[in-house]
Amino acid sequence: MTGAWLLVGGLVLLVVLGSYLLGTANRLDRLHVRTDAAWAALDAALARRAVVARAVSGCLAPDPADQLRVLAERAERADRADREAAENALTRQIALVDRRELPLALAAELTDAEHRLLIARRVHGDAVRDTLAQRRRRVVRWFKLAGFAPSPGYLDIAEPEPGAVPRPRPSARVVLVDDDGRVLLFHGHDPADPAERFWFTAGGGVEPGEDLRAAAVRELAEETGLVVAPERLQGPIWRRRVAFTHDGVAYDGEEWFFLLRVGGGEPISTAGFTEGETRFIDGHRWWSAAELSAERPTHYPVELADRLRELAEQDWRPGPLRVVR
Structure with a gap:
């Protein structure tokens, strides 16, 4: 009778152990699948960055353009053993690019590619970490539950320092001019540095999917009530x-200015300010070109006084877009 109980107990123990080992093996298999999927996503993000880097090279001077293009192609062709070094070389070369010299759409594409790569790298790193932790368990090693699956490895790619890459920001602004040739400017400051105070035109950032003119009309209504x-x-x-x-936050801004002439005494309402605008805008007034030249307040664009005189001397006509500072 005792022997029978021992046999039953042994069978139960084998069933429990078998179930445990099977569950552990299944978990390890799922972790390997997760790691493979994370690597595929990381590989795709790296490939996209290389494509964008080649596009960026078309906007650079010959020498840096050649270096960037060669490194991008080398990163694409590198095998797994050499991939880390090739990708880091490309990262360092991209860091040397002055994004202010790029078209804003291309600068935004590059920043987005880097952001997606950063996310993919971290997801892959988490998957590798969890898989390696499971493979190191004694039960996995003793019973060889990993089978012939290769051990995954990290891909260490240098990440840009926080804030080192400016955030692209397209803006639509309105030069609001009255019958006397005065322009409406708002007065504000940088929330991170209240001592830095300046005057600027109405307008703001373009929302995703919004065209410039629609953004200018929306911002004008929010900030002036017009x-x-x-x-x-x-x-x-x-x-x-x-x-x-x-x-x-560092920004790479591209501002597009529209002209709107209004009658004198047009009421201005700031009731539509966003919460952020109420934090850093503390006033507004109409300025003439002569007042801007005489009082020299900090204002943007810097050339506003001269450009206002041009608008007063002749009506604006469609033609080459003027680049201002």
Whole structure:
């Protein structure tokens, strides 16, 4: 009788152990599948960055363009053993690119490619970490539950320092001019540096999928209360490329300016300000070109006084877009 109980106990133990080993093996198999999927996503993100890097090389001077193109092609062709070194060489070369010299759409594409690569790398790293931790367990090693599956490895790619890569920001702005040739400017400061105070035109960032004219009309209504038909805006008349920081975030900005003439005494309402705008905008007033030249307040665009005089001397006509500072 005792022997029978021992046999039953042994069978139960074998069933429990077998179930445990099977569950562990299945978990390890799922981790390997997860790691393979994460590598595929990482490989795709690396390939996309290489494609964008080649596109960027077309906007550079010959020497840096050749270096970037060669490194991008080398990273694409590298085998797994050499991939890490090739990708890091490409990362270092991309870091040397002055993104302010690129078209904003291409700069945004490059930043997006880098952001997606960063996410893919971290997802892959987490998958590798969890898989290796499971493979190191004694039960996995003793019973060889990993089978012939190769051990996954990390791909260590240098990441840009936080804030080192400016965030692309297209903006639509409105040069709002009254019958006396004065322009409406808002007064504000950088929330991260309240001592840095300046004047600027109405307008703001373009939302995803929004065209410039629609963004200008929307921003004008939010900031001044003036609701106008898009066709009333003239232009864009100016374009300004600027690198700046706001509230601790670095931006690569491209501003497109439209012209709108309004009658004198047009009421201005700031009731539509967003929460962020109420934090850093503390006033507004109408400025003439003469006042801007005489009082010399910090204002953007820097050339605004001279450009206002040009608008006063003659009506704006469609033609080459003027680049302003």
